[in-house]
Amino acid sequence: MARKSTHLQAYWRGAVSIIVLLVLWELGSLSKVWIKWDAFEWLRHLLTAFGFKPIYLPWIGAVPAPTEVLAVWARVLVDPGYWQSWYMSFFRVMMGFVAAMLIGIPFGLLLAVSRTSFGIGFPVFEVLRPIPPLAWVPASILFWPTQEMSIAFVTFLGAFFTIVINVVGGARSIDVRYFQAARSMGSSQSDIFWRIILPGTLPSIVVGSAVGMGITWEVVVAAEMISGGGSQIGGTSGGGLGFFIWNSYVGGSYEQIVVGMISIGIAGFISSELLRALGRRVTPWLRLR
């Protein structure tokens, strides 16, 4: 019972914070209107003093109001091109992310369990790791045959390094007593791997994946913008959410830019939540602390 009510409280707080944000945003956007009133003469002086245009509040006054954004969003919602953008970005994120998991987790575990492979693999890994995924965009456009593949590759890199570094760190921080206990009870090497190292690393895998997922969304949007939307699989408007924003900017629809931004926010939130739910499922012992 007590638990339920705290849940409810959390939802309430979330709702209130979103509503407050929307109200402030609406007020800020409407500053074009109310800043003309004489009562705000001091504010106009202040803005002029700081070198801003005195006709609306800086930044927020230039952003379309939430009501306008909602109106545009309602129109966009019935446009299949918008959903195609969602689909494209999600598809790319999943491709890159799943590939990063499939390659990153075994690679990280290999580095963690074998001193030889650590000695050989880690220096190269550490040199490549600080290169931001976006710096890979030009090179990957050159190297990969299709734009789609180069976007997928850059997305993959975004998650890969984070996952690997978390797996290595997680596996290495497993308490030595667990290994001693397991060895005393007659565990073979493979038994220690499957029943000590792997479950012991799972929490770090989950954390690494969650962080990696966030980076993947950042990267995919930027990659779509830079590469002009990829292979246009879904026709002219199938370039993903990043391309959707870029297109709106080029087309001068500021409301649609904001629609795209919020869409990415929602998409990222959904994927993180799904990942968290999955993470709780595979690490049931962490839920109970």
Add this chain to the structure above:
Amino acid sequence: MSAAGHALRASIKAGELKAENVSKGYGAAHFRKEVVSECSFTIERGKLTVMIGPSGCGKSTLIRLLAGFERPTTGTITLDGEPVTGPARDRLVLFQESALFPWMTTWDNILYGPRARGELTTETRELGEFLLSKVGLQDFRNKYPTQLSGGMQRRAELARAMINNPQIMILDEPFRGLDAMTKELMWEYYSALYEENRRTNFFVTTDIDEAIFLADRLLIMSNIPTHVRAVFEVDVPRPRKLGSLIENDRANEIKMKALSLLHEEAMKSFSRGSKAAADFVDAYSKRMAKT
């Protein structure tokens, strides 16, 4: 007793562990630090041997040697005449802090050993059930270690060790960190368990009351580098009760002798300026004043 209980009792093979002139040091050349020096003792078959010594004297190092996690620099350790070369199920260690696998339930933890060796049969499952009820954790079989109290974790660990039927059980200050009440309950619980199956047990502690209550034989260790300073046979009848032990003359006599030896050893490192030893002397002088 259940069939599994009988089977367990029949299958117990108490081993005898011998350490002869064992030395262990770390570091090289003049940075070298001797931790164990020329240490010889026998952990007798079917007895509960307790080792007590000032904190930081090298007891934990000695345990790692006995368990086979490390090798002595010189000297030999043998179990029933066979030299110890590495960790094995015949010498199981209970560590100071819980080493239960956090990602396994109580039940899976207990069955870890048989499963790891591919011996998961109907018999070992029955034995698991028996041990689970023996340690009073039937209602907690599907709980994870974090859901258990400190005392429960220790009991689960005892069960996890016993299912492997080791020739000798090594316990490294297993009840440290438990509150006083739980600790005394664990003493009675653990000694009853020992009296029932008479396995060879080796118990390491810094607590003199714990040592006297549990021990058949008491090894007093010297300060670092450690060796056996004295051996007492604690010939106080079993089963022991905490209340009656306070009034037992023999128990008190051993306690006084042991304390004065420990005090001497602690003073040695005190004069060398060890903080741990200073605390130790402090604590034990208070105890001496009380008894």
